[in-house]
Amino acid sequence: MANVTLSKVRKSFGAFTALEELNMEIAAGEFIALLGPSGCGKSTTLRILAGLEFPTSGEISIDDRRVNDLPPGKRDIAMVFQSYALYPHMTVAENIAYPLKKHGVKRPEREAAVRQAAELLQLEPLLDRKPKQLSGGQQQRVALGRALVRDPKVFLLDEPLSNLDAKLRSYMRAELIELHRRLGKTMVYVTHDQLEAMTMATRIAVMHGGRLQQFDTPEMVYNCPANRFVASFIGTPSMNQLEGRVEGGAFILGPDRIAIDRTMFRDDLADGPAVLGIRPEYIQIGRGPLQATVRLAENTGHETILTLELSEGSRITARVEAGSRHKVGQVLSLGLQNDAVHLFEPGENGARLNKEQTGAAVIPMRAQ
Amino acid sequence: MPRARHLILNLVTWSLVLLIAFPLFWMIITSVKPQSELFRIPPTWLPETVTFEHYWRLLSETPFLRYFRNSVVLATTTTLFVVSLGTLGAYSLVRFNYRGRETLAMLVLFTYLLPSVVLIIPLYMMMVAIGLSNTLMSLILAHTTFALPYALWLLRSFMEGVPKDLESAALVDGATRMGAFRDVILPQLLPGIISTALFTFILSWNEYLYALVLVNSDAVAPLTTGVMSMLISAFNIEWSLLMAASVMMSLPLIVVFAFLQSYLTSGFGAGGVKG
Numbered sequence: 001m002a003n004v005t006l007s008k009v010r011k012s013f014g015a016f017t018a019l020e021e022l023n024m025e026i027a028a029g030e031f032i033a034l035l036g037p038s039g040c041g042k043s044t045t046l047r048i049l050a051g052l053e054f055p056t057s058g059e060i061s062i063d064d065r066r067v068n069d070l071p072p073g074k075r076d077i078a079m080v081f082q083s084y085a086l087y088p089h090m091t092v093a094e095n096i097a098y099p100l101k102k103h104g105v106k107r108p109e110r111e112a113a114v115r116q117a118a119e120l121l122q123l124e125p126l127l128d129r130k131p132k133q134l135s136g137g138q139q140q141r142v143a144l145g146r147a148l149v150r151d152p153k154v155f156l157l158d159e160p161l162s163n164l165d166a167k168l169r170s171y172m173r174a175e176l177i178e179l180h181r182r183l184g185k186t187m188v189y190v191t192h193d194q195l196e197a198m199t200m201a202t203r204i205a206v207m208h209g210g211r212l213q214q215f216d217t218p219e220m221v222y223n224c225p226a227n228r229f230v231a232s233f234i235g236t237p238s239m240n241q242l243e244g245r246v247e248g249g250a251f252i253l254g255p256d257r258i259a260i261d262r263t264m265f266r267d268d269l270a271d272g273p274a275v276l277g278i279r280p281e282y283i284q285i286g287r288g289p290l291q292a293t294v295r296l297a298e299n300t301g302h303e304t305i306l307t308l309e310l311s312e313g314s315r316i317t318a319r320v321e322a323g324s325r326h327k328v329g330q331v332l333s334l335g336l337q338n339d340a341v342h343l344f345e346p347g348e349n350g351a352r353l354n355k356e357q358t359g360a361a362v363i364p365m366r367a368q
Numbered sequence: 369m370p371r372a373r374h375l376i377l378n379l380v381t382w383s384l385v386l387l388i389a390f391p392l393f394w395m396i397i398t399s400v401k402p403q404s405e406l407f408r409i410p411p412t413w414l415p416e417t418v419t420f421e422h423y424w425r426l427l428s429e430t431p432f433l434r435y436f437r438n439s440v441v442l443a444t445t446t447t448l449f450v451v452s453l454g455t456l457g458a459y460s461l462v463r464f465n466y467r468g469r470e471t472l473a474m475l476v477l478f479t480y481l482l483p484s485v486v487l488i489i490p491l492y493m494m495m496v497a498i499g500l501s502n503t504l505m506s507l508i509l510a511h512t513t514f515a516l517p518y519a520l521w522l523l524r525s526f527m528e529g530v531p532k533d534l535e536s537a538a539l540v541d542g543a544t545r546m547g548a549f550r551d552v553i554l555p556q557l558l559p560g561i562i563s564t565a566l567f568t569f570i571l572s573w574n575e576y577l578y579a580l581v582l583v584n585s586d587a588v589a590p591l592t593t594g595v596m597s598m599l600i601s602a603f604n605i606e607w608s609l610l611m612a613a614s615v616m617m618s619l620p621l622i623v624v625f626a627f628l629q630s631y632l633t634s635g636f637g638a639g640g641v642k643g
Contacts, residue, residue: 047536050536050540051539051540052536052539052540071539071544072536072539072540073539073540073541073542073543073544074542077540078540078541079536079537079540081533081536081537082533083531083533085531085533085534085536085537087534087537087538087551087552087555088534088556089555089556098538098541098551099540099541099542102538102541102542102543102547103542146537146541150541150542156540
């Protein structure tokens, strides 16, 4: 078990800054997801941790030891690549044994360790095959086997499930959670899939444009997003964000006034332009001050997602029960659940204006 | 009529094949004809008596074996030079980022813009200056200079096909950079290395002009110039010996070609197809 610390890590490629002053403290045994859209710096962060890239400045330590100057092989880490990166000319057994061989482990011990890893991942019948003869899921398991055979301090996983089909992905998700529980190792997991991050991680680091946006538990990231980016990135469909003004105890949206509870928000909340955020599940259909026209009704089987057009023209999505029969063109009245309202500063990535724990979930996150 | 077209196509193709194959056929036939049959008119298509006396004379009475050994040393060493330099060079061109990388790669091809005749005189002067004139080494270096650029480009396209993640994985697994190169990259590059080696070997084995100019001592002459000067004089051409020598010169290439043909054709395609 080892903790991982990144302090003031910067990385630039020529004029392009990939990471801007990243600070992150990962406790021993945590399962951290680095989440963000492509190009946000999450893979760069992982490669810097692995020693495959060098930070322009800043310090990295693993298990309280500075590792900046250590090559990847000396950092006591293991990594699973998105492409699996299995050595094509070696058999499964040779692939799994390779890190042990490179660390000078003797043949009998190597064979025992390979057998053990193969047993854990149900790879025993495949040990003599070449990677090309395996399915995607099997290759994935070999890559995991190669990572865990050496019993490293930290596991780094770079989008390991993104090449699998949906069914296998959800199976491997459960396997990885189980594996983490069993091994108790520190894991850092890069993904652009919020579902993976939400379901697997103990904490999520949401990244955007080379900056860490929020680093917190899945519940907090979902319920108390630090800013507009996190609010829109986490959750499907994403949080509705309506641009308007705060005036006294109300949020003014075009011709409509939405009453807000000012005690929920920071004391320095001033009247003026702001963005109101509300998740689709907290929109109450049938009663409330707002009028909206149904533009689209998508039935997913267990729920229906409505796309509604408000009278002032902006569109919002609402999550309703699957049985509800709303027709396109129908005009509904709707309200917002008062304790689930967030306010953000205006601007592209405005910060949240709520007091710490307000706007939090009343309903836990639904499974998809 | 598709049938007629088919027929014409076949006819054209086969006459081309015959055109190319006939000299080879005639070379083999002539090499086993007895002296008396050589210039008979009309010529005999198949020898009435088959004899290997020319081969025997060549091996026992002429320095053919010495030329052969020189050629083997020359082509093998050149191939070793070119493949090892080319592999490391291609690795650098593909994996490392530095200023002028692309320019460097283009510049390497620049030697092909000049006819080899233009390069021979400066090369000869250089060899004399560094005391290598009239040695096999001078030929090895000369052959390396014209085989390396092509090898570099060929190996570069093969190297680009090796995923970077493989090397990263080996580094994380505890290999050094050279270790990762040896354990993971080289095995992936093997088809490329084999076809590059074949190209280079053939090029060096068949090369005539540089050998003619840079080496004039009989002791270090390779097959191409050695056999020519031995059997062809202003007054007489020893046809039967020449043909026997030609057969034996071609043999190594044909054998190697037959075994490694699939690698060679993959080398031809490597420049065009990228994964």
